[in-house]
Amino acid sequence: xxxxxxxxDSTASIQTLARTIKLSQGQFSLLLAxxxxxxxxxxxxxxxxxxxxxxxxEIQLPSSAETLYTTIANTLGSTQPEAVIVTGLESxxxxxxxxxxxxxxxxxxxxxxxxxxxxxxxxxxxxKLVWLAPDLKNWAASTIRFDLPHxxxxxxxxxx
Numbered sequence: 001x002x003x004x005x006x007x008x009d010s011t012a013s014i015q016t017l018a019r020t021i022k023l024s025q026g027q028f029s030l031l032l033a034x035x036x037x038x039x040x041x042x043x044x045x046x047x048x049x050x051x052x053x054x055x056x057x058e059i060q061l062p063s064s065a066e067t068l069y070t071t072i073a074n075t076l077g078s079t080q081p082e083a084v085i086v087t088g089l090e091s092x093x094x095x096x097x098x099x100x101x102x103x104x105x106x107x108x109x110x111x112x113x114x115x116x117x118x119x120x121x122x123x124x125x126x127x128k129l130v131w132l133a134p135d136l137k138n139w140a141a142s143t144i145r146f147d148l149p150h151x152x153x154x155x156x157x158x159x160x
Contacts, residue, residue, distance in 0.1 A: 010146055014044060017118070017144050018052040021083045024116035025054065028109060030139045031118045033085075034126055035146040041087065041120055044146055056118075057081040061088035068102040069109060072117075085118040089125050096132055103133035 020031055035041045045058065057076070065071045065088075072084060092098050102109075109117065121129065121143075129137040 010044065013144050013146050014047050014051050018048060018054070020141065020144070021052060021054050021056065021116045021118065025082060026114060027116075028113050029116040029141065030109070030136070031116055032126070032129075032137075032140045032143040033118055033120050033146065034122065034143050035120065036122045037147065038090070040146060045085070045087075054082045056083035056085050058085045058087065061086060061092055063088075063091045063093050065092050065098060066094055066101070067105070068098055069105045069112075073112065080114055083116045083118065084113070085120065087120045089119060090122050095125065095128060099128055099132040099136075103136045106133075106136045106139060 017031070017033055020029075024031070033044075035044065057079075059072060059075050061068075061071060068086070072086065076084070089095065089098075119140075126143065
């Protein structure tokens with residue numbers, strides 16, 4: 001069986017993410033990494049450490065998180081890492097409120113966080129970002145996909 005991340009598409013996406021993080025050093029940049037499998041997400045994060053020359057801090061959001069800005073600020077304290085990767089959005093109970101408040105606080109993100117911020121999302125969270133936090137979503141560079149959305153999966157015919 002092939003590894004979930006042992007494909008050219010995944011490798012290219014990991015390299016793209018690593019390069020984008022590196023190019024965004026010293027400034028706020030919002031990056032979206034989309035993966036519908038938390039198992040694959042963890043594999044990708046392990047590989048990203050090998051591909052990336054940037055030392056990033058990973059923040060796992062608790063399911064009780066109410067605001068993204070406060071959670072990140074409290075976790076970092078006075079430190080300014082080279083980059084921050086946020087996981088766990090899919091497990092946040094009050095995700096709608098978290099996204100709405102993040103949209104309202106987006107200027108504070110840019111003022112206070114002088115590093116690239118990577119949000120790991122799945123297709124559901126990505127849809128919610130579009131509807132509940134459109135201004136924040138518009139700030140993000142293109143979404144880096146690590147799998148196809150469910151509605152774009154294709155069945156390949158078996159050739160005889």
